[in-house]
Amino acid sequence: MNQHWQEILPVDRYAVAASGLLHEYDRKVLTFLYQPLIGSTCFSLYMTLWAELEENRLWSTSNSHHSLMNFMDLNLEAIYKARIKLEGLGLLKVFEKKDEDSRSFIYELFPPLTPEQFFLDGMLNIYLYKKVGKNQYARLKRFFSEAAIQMDEFQEVTKSFQDVYLSGSQESTNIDSDEEQMMLPSKEQRFIGRNNQESIQISHELFNFELLMAGLNESLVPKKALNNKVKHAISNLAFLYGIDPIQMKNIVISALNENNEINIDELRKSARDWYQFNNYDQLPTLVDRIQPAMQQTLKKEPVTQEEKLIHYLETTSPRQLLKDISGGAEPSKSDLQIIEDVMFQQKLLPGVVNVLIQYVMLKSDMKLTKAYVEKIASHWARKKISRVNEAMHLAKNEHKQYMEWADGKKTAKSSKATGRKKPIRTELLPDWFDEGEQKIPESKKKDGQELELKKRELNETLKRLRSGEGTK
Numbered sequence: 001m002n003q004h005w006q007e008i009l010p011v012d013r014y015a016v017a018a019s020g021l022l023h024e025y026d027r028k029v030l031t032f033l034y035q036p037l038i039g040s041t042c043f044s045l046y047m048t049l050w051a052e053l054e055e056n057r058l059w060s061t062s063n064s065h066h067s068l069m070n071f072m073d074l075n076l077e078a079i080y081k082a083r084i085k086l087e088g089l090g091l092l093k094v095f096e097k098k099d100e101d102s103r104s105f106i107y108e109l110f111p112p113l114t115p116e117q118f119f120l121d122g123m124l125n126i127y128l129y130k131k132v133g134k135n136q137y138a139r140l141k142r143f144f145s146e147a148a149i150q151m152d153e154f155q156e157v158t159k160s161f162q163d164v165y166l167s168g169s170q171e172s173t174n175i176d177s178d179e180e181q182m183m184l185p186s187k188e189q190r191f192i193g194r195n196n197q198e199s200i201q202i203s204h205e206l207f208n209f210e211l212l213m214a215g216l217n218e219s220l221v222p223k224k225a226l227n228n229k230v231k232h233a234i235s236n237l238a239f240l241y242g243i244d245p246i247q248m249k250n251i252v253i254s255a256l257n258e259n260n261e262i263n264i265d266e267l268r269k270s271a272r273d274w275y276q277f278n279n280y281d282q283l284p285t286l287v288d289r290i291q292p293a294m295q296q297t298l299k300k301e302p303v304t305q306e307e308k309l310i311h312y313l314e315t316t317s318p319r320q321l322l323k324d325i326s327g328g329a330e331p332s333k334s335d336l337q338i339i340e341d342v343m344f345q346q347k348l349l350p351g352v353v354n355v356l357i358q359y360v361m362l363k364s365d366m367k368l369t370k371a372y373v374e375k376i377a378s379h380w381a382r383k384k385i386s387r388v389n390e391a392m393h394l395a396k397n398e399h400k401q402y403m404e405w406a407d408g409k410k411t412a413k414s415s416k417a418t419g420r421k422k423p424i425r426t427e428l429l430p431d432w433f434d435e436g437e438q439k440i441p442e443s444k445k446k447d448g449q450e451l452e453l454k455k456r457e458l459n460e461t462l463k464r465l466r467s468g469e470g471t472k
Contacts, residue, residue, distance in 0.1 A: 008079075009065065009103070010065050010066035011102075012102075012104065013103075013104045014063060014065065014068075014106070015061065015104075016053055016060040016106075017107070018053055018059075020111060022050055026111050029112045029114070029118070029144075030047075030112050032140055033112070033118050033140065033144075034091070034112055036132055037089070037127055038086070041081075045072065046091060048068070048072055053109075062104070065079070090110060091109065091110050092108065093110065094106070094108075115144035115145070122233065122268050123239075207235050207239075208244075209226070209231065209234075212245040215245065216249060216253070220253065221262075225256070229264065230262045233268070234252070237251075237268065241271050247274070251267065254266070310351075310388045314351040318353045318354055318357060319336065319339070325361060335368050339357070342373060342374065346374075347381060348377055351387070352385055352386065353377075356373065379398070380394065
């Protein structure tokens, strides 16, 4: 769980490389298709690194990160966060070299997807549609396309190579070893050119294909139908729409054609229809994500109670946490809007937002109060909280202050009017406040009965508090 200053320092040097020639048309693609998703800071970082490459060249000279900070008028943390976003979208690869007393990087820029690749991606185009809306999306699609020429009435008359050229054989040509070596490709050089960018691919490890295949009848869906191309589509759709293997089974069956093959276009349509049916005709946004991998616990398997809790909060999206708390019911639009505003305006990471959700809901009788959430979120943003354990620690230390914010001025005025000392209330708190009695959520596998039992326990505790019995 490294901070940005553990990853890069102003004195660290870097050089920019390009995987292939970047064209002027790429600027339009980055501006209109990628910028709405990555934001202006990421866009500016990409353009600044691109500007360091001389025209039609693949390498820049070495530079320091301090110079980059001056060029962009940004601090190093903002540059590092923007860099990670570019990496996530496949626009940048980072290579690091460590010496005894120095560190250097290579930032390799990758071209964006072509407009055709982007609009047919099945994931990025959905996020763009959700971000810019129907009318703007249609305008962008028109901007990057042109009416197709009808070729039906034309007949190709192009001549082939052998129709035009002959291979001469008048006399043999002797080639010495030096000339032969010159004709071979050199490991020390690379040709200036361009390779097509590959679409974003979600790792297959994030989806349980074994469980999916166990639920599919071999006679209905043959195993060969689940080829690599189909698996790529399933992985991306599962990530995009939050579909588990059990739900994916019916979606796969619905996309099977008469040749026992899975039609990927039908698969996408069925997945989108499923999501919109369950989410009131809405489409997903980029908010529904988990803590970045660099922030997650380094151990593969959490052992202690605290590690299990941190792992749960880091590997669960805020939307899924709200579903878990409400017994599987979809969160309301207003609750999602509050969380989205916090993540984008206060720049809090998802794991930190999960701690905030858990704390506020148990402090506010299972309600998300916008003003209260935003007040604590702004405090955490000013404190630059970026890790789950930091958020827990700060919530414990500032609990008294947060109680005063929750109680508000009304309680303070009431105390002054009566002349009596304000009674100390025992508050309902998250499990992680009492490290000796932690009850760690069992990730997203909690069933409805356990959640209902938890709610009843919370209600009983509230009743005891109100009757003055208190808690341990």
